[in-house]
Amino acid sequence: MPENMVGREDVQQMLQNCFTSPVQSQNLFIHGPKGTGKTLATHLRLEEADNIEDRCYIPCIQYNTEYKALKQIYRCLSNEDIGGGHHSSDLQRQIVEKTRSTDTVLVLDDIEFLLLNNGDSLLYFLTRMETENNHLILVSSQESLEKQVEERTYSSLQPRKTRLESYSSEEAYRILLERAQKALRSQSLQKAALNHVASRTQNITIGLHWLKTAAETADRMVTESDVKHVQEKAFARYAEHQLERFTQHHKLLYQAVRELDVEQGEEIRAGMVYSRYRELCQVYSEDTVSKRRLSHFLKHLEYLQLIEAEYHYGGSKGKTREVKPTSL
DNA sequence: CATCCACCGGAAATGTTGGGAC
DNA sequence: GTCCCAACATTTCCGGTGGATG
Numbered sequence: 001m002p003e004n005m006v007g008r009e010d011v012q013q014m015l016q017n018c019f020t021s022p023v024q025s026q027n028l029f030i031h032g033p034k035g036t037g038k039t040l041a042t043h044l045r046l047e048e049a050d051n052i053e054d055r056c057y058i059p060c061i062q063y064n065t066e067y068k069a070l071k072q073i074y075r076c077l078s079n080e081d082i083g084g085g086h087h088s089s090d091l092q093r094q095i096v097e098k099t100r101s102t103d104t105v106l107v108l109d110d111i112e113f114l115l116l117n118n119g120d121s122l123l124y125f126l127t128r129m130e131t132e133n134n135h136l137i138l139v140s141s142q143e144s145l146e147k148q149v150e151e152r153t154y155s156s157l158q159p160r161k162t163r164l165e166s167y168s169s170e171e172a173y174r175i176l177l178e179r180a181q182k183a184l185r186s187q188s189l190q191k192a193a194l195n196h197v198a199s200r201t202q203n204i205t206i207g208l209h210w211l212k213t214a215a216e217t218a219d220r221m222v223t224e225s226d227v228k229h230v231q232e233k234a235f236a237r238y239a240e241h242q243l244e245r246f247t248q249h250h251k252l253l254y255q256a257v258r259e260l261d262v263e264q265g266e267e268i269r270a271g272m273v274y275s276r277y278r279e280l281c282q283v284y285s286e287d288t289v290s291k292r293r294l295s296h297f298l299k300h301l302e303y304l305q306l307i308e309a310e311y312h313y314g315g316s317k318g319k320t321r322e323v324k325p326t327s328l
Numbered sequence: 329c330a331t332c333c334a335c336c337g338g339a340a341a342t343g344t345t346g347g348g349a350c
Numbered sequence: 351g352t353c354c355c356a357a358c359a360t361t362t363c364c365g366g367t368g369g370a371t372g
Contacts, residue, residue, distance in 0.1 A: 067357055086347075087356060117358095270335065290361055295336070311336080314367030318334030 002182075005044055006175055008037050011162055015045035018135055018160075019052060019105060027127075027136040027157055029145050032164030034305045035203030038139050042107055046137075054104040060114040061245055066122040069114060070095065073106065096129055103133040112142045112303050116296070120149040127156040141305060166202045173198035176207045184215060184222070192224040200231075200328055209241065210234035210328075235328050242304045249289055250297050252280045257307055258325050268323050270298065298323070 005012065011030065018026045030038050046055050056076040063069040070091040077098045106126065108114065114122065126136055138145065138159065145161075146154055167175065176198055180189050189211075197210050210227065213234040218226045243251050256276035260268045274291050281288045289297075298321075301307045310322045 065358070274335095289359095291335080292337080292362080293360060296360095312334095312367090312369095313336075314333085315369045316333075316371090317369090318332085319337095319367050320333090320335045 001040065001043065002179065003044075005037065005040055006178060007167070007171055008041050008164065011037075011041050011164060012045060014160070014162055015042065015137070016049075018137070019045065019049040027138070027159040029138045029140070029159040029161045030164065031140045031143060031145070031161070033166055033203070034141050035201075035205040035207075036164040036166060037204065038141075038164055039109055042109070042137060042139055046105065046107060049105065052103045052105050054099060054102055055107075056105070057107045058109065060108055060110045060112075064113045064117050066114075066118045066125075067091075069108070069122055074098075077104075092125055099129065099134060103135075105135045105137065107137040107139065109139045110141070110303075111138045111145075112140050112148065113300070115148045116299060116303075120153045123149060123157065124153045127153060141303065167204065169199045169202065172202045172204065172207060175204055176211060179208060180211055183212075188218075188220065189215075189222045190224060193222045193227045196224050196227050206235065206238050206328070209238040213237055231328055239306055242306060246300065247297075248286060249277075249294070250300060252284070252286065253277050253294060253297050254301055254306060254325075256280055257301070257323055261325050269317070269320050270295070270323060271320065273298065273323060 014028065018028055030042065032038055043057065046057060049055060054077050056073050058069055058072050058076075060069065063072045067088055070088060071086075074091050074095055077095065111123075123136075123138075136157070136159070142148065145157075145159070149157070173194060176194060180194065193214065194211070197207050201207055201210070210230070211222070213230045214222050214227045217230055239254065243254065253273065256273050257268065260272060260276055274294055277294060278288055280286075298307070298309070302309045305326060307323050307325050312321065313319055
C-alpha cells in the first residue's frame, strides 16, 4: 500500500471534509468498480485524521456478520481482545458507551458482503446510536445502497454519495508507472510493456499483479512480449488473491465457471455450474454443499467481479441466471 | 389461456460452538 | 458438570417468475 495517492482528489477532499467537519454526523457512501482506489483513498485519509480519536476500519469480507463486525468495532475502540460468547446487545451497549463523547469514524469496506448475510440490522443500529460526532463511511463495489437496505435505515443514514469511475488508460499508466518505479530497478521496464498492461486493464490491482508476474519471469528487462506472455497467469493470480479469504467451495465453483466457459463458450447457466461443481468435488474428494448455499457463493463471486451474471426472472429460460467469467 | 421451464431467494429448521449461571 | 442460550453455517422447504409453446 503506497504512502500517497495520485488522482481521486475529489474523493480525498470529500473524506477530509467529512473528518474535519465540526458539524454533526456526516455519512459517506463510496462506490465504484474494483481497482479504482476506493479502499486506498479511505485508508490514507483515515490514517491522517488524527484529530479523531476513534477510527475503525472494518473489512466486511472478513467480518461478514453483525456479530463479527460488532466485536471488531469493540476491539478497535477499546484495544482489548474479547472472546466469543457475548450477546450482540451487550456489545452494542458497550459500543454506545465508548463512543458517547468522542468523535468516531467507522469504515465498513465491501459492505455488500455484510448486507448479504445479515441484512441491514448492523447499519440500523449504527445510524441510530445517540453519540456525539459520528461518521460512517460505507465502501462498496455495488451500485445502489438504497436497494440493499431498508427505508428506515437509509433515511437515518442519509449518506453523501460518490462514485469512482474506472481510470482511463492514461491514468492507469501513470499510476502503474509510479508504483513500478518504486518496486523495480530503474531502466528495467519497457514503456511498451507498461503501455500494454494499462491499455488492457484499468483495474489497478490487476495491473499490479500483472506487472509483478511479468517481472518475476523476465530476464533483465520486462518487455512487451514478457507481459503478453504472462497475461493469463497474471489474471489467475489476481483471481486467486481475491479468493484467498473464501472457502474451497468458492474456488471450485469459480473453477467450474471457467471450465465451462472454455469448453463451450456461451450460455452458462447456474444449474450447469452447480453440476460441474459437484463433479469437481468428486475429483478432489471434497464434500459438497447444497444448491441453495452455492447460489449464495455464486453471488460472492459476482460481488468480487470475477464473474458477471445476468438474471432471468422467468421466461423461456426459466428463473435462473446466466453467468460468465470476467477476464482480461 | 394453461402449462412448463429451471432455478431464485425468503423463511424456517437443523446442528454445532462456546459462553455464562447455577 | 449441567443446563440454557445466542450466533452461525448450512440445509430444507417451497412459492414465485414471465416468455414460449400448444
